[in-house]
Amino acid sequence: SFFRRSAEASLPHTSLHTISPEYFPSMLSFVPLTSHFWGMGTQYSQPPPNSSSQLLTTATCPLPPTPAVVPADASPICGFPRLFQPHDPLPSLTSEPKVISAGHDFSIAVSKEGLCTWGKSRCGQLGHGDDNCPSQPKVVNALRGKEILTVSAGYLHVLALTREGLHTWGCGDRGRLGHGDVKPQALPKVVSALQGKQILSISAGGWHSMTLTNEGLFTWGDGGELCLGHGNTKDRLEPEVVATFLGKQIRQISCGYYHSMALTTEGLFTWGGGWNGRLGHGDDTNQPVPKLVEGLQGKTIIWIGAGRDYCLALTTEGLYTWGNGSSGCLGHGDNEDQLLPKKVDALEGKEIIMVCGGRDHSMALTKEGVYSWGDGANGRLGHGDTTHQYSPKRIDALQCDRVLAICAGVHHSMALTTDGLYSWGSGAEGSLGHGDTADQIFPKKIISFPLPSLSAFPPIVPTSEDLSMALRYFQSLLAIQRMEKDKAEVETLGLQRENQTLQRDLKAVLQQMEELQEKVQNSEAEIQRLREENKQLQDSLQKKEEEPAQAAHALEQEKVQLHEKYRKSEEEIQSLRSRQKELLETEQKAQAEVVRLTQDLCEARDLASFLIKAKSFARSFVSSAFKRIYEKTECPLHGHRLLGSLEKVLKGYCAHLGLKAKDGSQEPWFSLFRELQDQAFNNPDVLKEDPAKVAQMLWTSTATLSVDPQQHCKELCFIINAVLREDDPELLGPLCVLVRGINQLCVVP
Numbered sequence: 056s057f058f059r060r061s062a063e064a065s066l067p068h069t070s071l072h073t074i075s076p077e078y079f080p081s082m083l084s085f086v087p088l089t090s091h092f093w094g095m096g097t098q099y100s101q102p103p104p105n106s107s108s109q110l111l112t113t114a115t116c117p118l119p120p121t122p123a124v125v126p127a128d129a130s131p132i133c134g135f136p137r138l139f140q141p142h143d144p145l146p147s148l149t150s151e152p153k154v155i156s157a158g159h160d161f162s163i164a165v166s167k168e169g170l171c172t173w174g175k176s177r178c179g180q181l182g183h184g185d186d187n188c189p190s191q192p193k194v195v196n197a198l199r200g201k202e203i204l205t206v207s208a209g210y211l212h213v214l215a216l217t218r219e220g221l222h223t224w225g226c227g228d229r230g231r232l233g234h235g236d237v238k239p240q241a242l243p244k245v246v247s248a249l250q251g252k253q254i255l256s257i258s259a260g261g262w263h264s265m266t267l268t269n270e271g272l273f274t275w276g277d278g279g280e281l282c283l284g285h286g287n288t289k290d291r292l293e294p295e296v297v298a299t300f301l302g303k304q305i306r307q308i309s310c311g312y313y314h315s316m317a318l319t320t321e322g323l324f325t326w327g328g329g330w331n332g333r334l335g336h337g338d339d340t341n342q343p344v345p346k347l348v349e350g351l352q353g354k355t356i357i358w359i360g361a362g363r364d365y366c367l368a369l370t371t372e373g374l375y376t377w378g379n380g381s382s383g384c385l386g387h388g389d390n391e392d393q394l395l396p397k398k399v400d401a402l403e404g405k406e407i408i409m410v411c412g413g414r415d416h417s418m419a420l421t422k423e424g425v426y427s428w429g430d431g432a433n434g435r436l437g438h439g440d441t442t443h444q445y446s447p448k449r450i451d452a453l454q455c456d457r458v459l460a461i462c463a464g465v466h467h468s469m470a471l472t473t474d475g476l477y478s479w480g481s482g483a484e485g486s487l488g489h490g491d492t493a494d495q496i497f498p499k500k501i502i503s504f505p506l507p508s509l510s511a512f513p514p515i516v517p518t519s520e521d522l523s524m525a526l527r528y529f530q531s532l533l534a535i536q537r538m539e540k541d542k543a544e545v546e547t548l549g550l551q552r553e554n555q556t557l558q559r560d561l562k563a564v565l566q567q568m569e570e571l572q573e574k575v576q577n578s579e580a581e582i583q584r585l586r587e588e589n590k591q592l593q594d595s596l597q598k599k600e601e602e603p604a605q606a607a608h609a610l611e612q613e614k615v616q617l618h619e620k621y622r623k624s625e626e627e628i629q630s631l632r633s634r635q636k637e638l639l640e641t642e643q644k645a646q647a648e649v650v651r652l653t654q655d656l657c658e659a660r661d662l663a664s665f666l667i668k669a670k671s672f673a674r675s676f677v678s679s680a681f682k683r684i685y686e687k688t689e690c691p692l693h694g695h696r697l698l699g700s701l702e703k704v705l706k707g708y709c710a711h712l713g714l715k716a717k718d719g720s721q722e723p724w725f726s727l728f729r730e731l732q733d734q735a736f737n738n739p740d741v742l743k744e745d746p747a748k749v750a751q752m753l754w755t756s757t758a759t760l761s762v763d764p765q766q767h768c769k770e771l772c773f774i775i776n777a778v779l780r781e782d783d784p785e786l787l788g789p790l791c792v793l794v795r796g797i798n799q800l801c802v803v804p
Contacts, residue, residue: 153205153460155471158208159211160481162467162486162487162488167507170206171194172193173193173485173488174189176188178225178226179240180211182195182242183195184242191489192503192504197242197243201219203216203217209259209260210262212226214266216254216257220249221233222246223246223264227240228277230290231259231263231264233249234247234292235293236292246294248294252270254268255269255305260276263275263278263310264276264310265315270296271297271300272284272296272300273294274295275291278290279313280314282313282314282326283297284299284343300317300319304319305318309360311362311363315345316361318359325342325345325346326342326345327341329342331379332392333378334348335350335377336394337394350377350395355370356369362384363413364379365377365384367410377394378392382430382443383443384428386401386417386429387399390445402419408420409460411461413464413465414465416429416463416468418463420460420461425450428445428448429443433481433494434480434495434496435463435481436468437479437480438496452497457473458470458471464486466483467482467486475504476488476506477498477501479499480494480495
C-alpha cells in the first residue's frame, strides 16, 4: 500500500537520486519491524520533520522529501511513530521502528499503554526503580505518555529513543550507559551528550552501545576488545564519534557481544574481537578500527545482524553467516566456525524478510513463516523439544498468524503477530511474561500484554494489485535512471571531445612555451658572456691602478720588518746577559755545597765508627744479661720444652697478624717453626753455648713478616706473654728480655 500511494502521489517528482531499485529486491523485504539480540539490527523510523529526535535513512545523505497520502484514520499510536506522513523522507529498505527486544533473561516491548518490561532485574535494567523481577509485562512509569520511537536491549542494559532524546538505564559498568560514569541506573535517564543531535539508529551490545546520528556514528562503553572502533582499548564513559566513518553514508548498525557491524554504501564494515572469525576477514585477529568485509563485496546487502559471537547478513542472493558455529547457530548443517561469510543453503529460494541472532541460536522471518536453528536448550527454538538444530527449521506453531517482528535473546525468543505477543524458551526470572518461571518449548501467547494498534504495519503478503503497482513504480524509476544515464553519457561524450580539443590546444601552447624557453636560455647565455668580458676588463684596469701603491706598501712593510728584527736582537742580548749572571751565582752555590758535604762526610765516618763500637757493646750486654737471667731463674731450657713453647708462640703470632705463607698455605708459622727446629733444637749444644741465639732466630724468622721493627717487637712480646703466661711462665721473662735486646741490635745500622 505504501508503494501504491507513493507511486500515485509523487511519481512525477521522483528523480534518480531519490531511491535506487537495487535496494528493493522484493516487496516482502520492506517490513517496519525487527529485533536482534542485544540490539542487533538497525532501528530507523520517520517521525515528523523538525523533531529533536528525527530519524533519517542514512547518516550523511537523507533522501529528499516526497509527498505521500495516508488514510484519515491513520493516527499515531503510542510507541509507533507516524510511518508515512506528508513531507516525511522516503524511507529506505531498513527503515523500521523496533518495538520488541530481548536481553539476558529479560524482555522489553512497546504496548498500547507504553513501554513494558519484565523478567530479570539485577541492575535495574527493567527501569522500574527497583530490583524486583515481574513475571508479567509492566509499564515503565518514567516513560509513560512518551512516544517510543525504537528500543534495544543489551546484555544488562537498555536503550530507548523518544522525541525527548535517547534514554538509557540498567548496569553502568564500563560506561555502557553513556552518562559519564559507571553507576547503574534503575530509571531511564537521557544521554545529555547526544542532546541536539538527530538520532538515526541505536543498538545495545554486551558491554557497549552504539548510535547513528546526523553527525556520524557514536560508540561508548567497554573498549577492552576494541569493539568501539577508536583504535584502542580505552573505555568511553560518554558517546564518542568513530573517525573512520566520517564522510561515509551508513545505512544500518548492529552490536554483538564484543564486536560491531555497520552497513554503508561502500559495503559492510566490522571491528572488535575477532575470535572464531566473527569479523569475516578470514582470520581470528582483533580489529581495532572498522574494516571492510571483502567476502561480501559486489553483493547487495539489505539487512545485518550480530549474535553473541557471530554475524548474519541478508543479501539479494540469500542469507550469509560467519563466526562461531557452536550448536549449529550458523545454519550450515554443522557446528564448525566460519572465518568468511558463507551462504545458508537451507534457505535458498525463500523470500527472507528479516533475520536476528541470539546467544547461540538464530531466527529468520520469511514469507512462508518463521525459521529457527542453533542451540535448542530450554526450548528456545520453539520446535517442541530441547535438541540442537544445525539447519533452519520452520516453527509450525506460528504458521497461522501474521508475524510482524521477531527477536532472539540469550535464552529465549519472542515474536509479535497480529494476534498478540508470543514468547518461548527459558522462563527464568519470569522472562517469558507468562506469570511464572516455567520453560516453554512451544510459542505461547502473553495474555497480559496489551497489543498496540497495528494500522501502521503494511501487510506482509501483498496483493496482486500491490505487486503490479510496485512493478510499474520500479519500471518508472528504471526508465528515469536510463534517461539520466543517457543524459550523463551525452554530457560525458561532449566533455571528452572538449577535453580532446583542450589537450590539443594545450599541446600547442606547451610547444610555444618550449621555444620561448629555449630563446630565453640563449639570451641568458649571451648576457653571461658579456658580463664575464666586462669583469675581465675591470680587473685589468684595477691592477694597473694598484701597482704604484703596492710598491710603496711593500717598502713600508720591509722597513717595519727590519725594525722588528733589531728589537728582537736587543732582547736576545739582554737575555744572554741575565743567563750569564745566573750561572755565576749557581757556581758559587755549588762550591759552598761541596764544602758542606765534605764536612758531613767526615762527621758520618766518625758516627759509623761510634755505632760499630755501640753495636759490639750491645751484643755483649745482651749475651751477659741473658746468661745472668738464665742462671738466676735456673730455668731448664732443654730442647723439647722450648720447642713446644716456641711452636705456640709462632702459631699465635701468625694468627694475630693474619699472615699466610708465600706458597698459599693456611699455616705460615709451620715453616718458621721447622726452620727453628732444624737450626737450633736439633743441636742442644746451641742452647748451652749461646742461649741468646734462640731469641735471635725467633726474631729473625718473624721479622720477615713485619715491616716496622718497633711494632714487630711489641707484637712478638705480646704473643710470648699471651702464650707462655700459663703454659710455661719460667720462659716468659727470658724470651721477652732477649727479644727487646735483639731489637736494639737490629735497629742499629
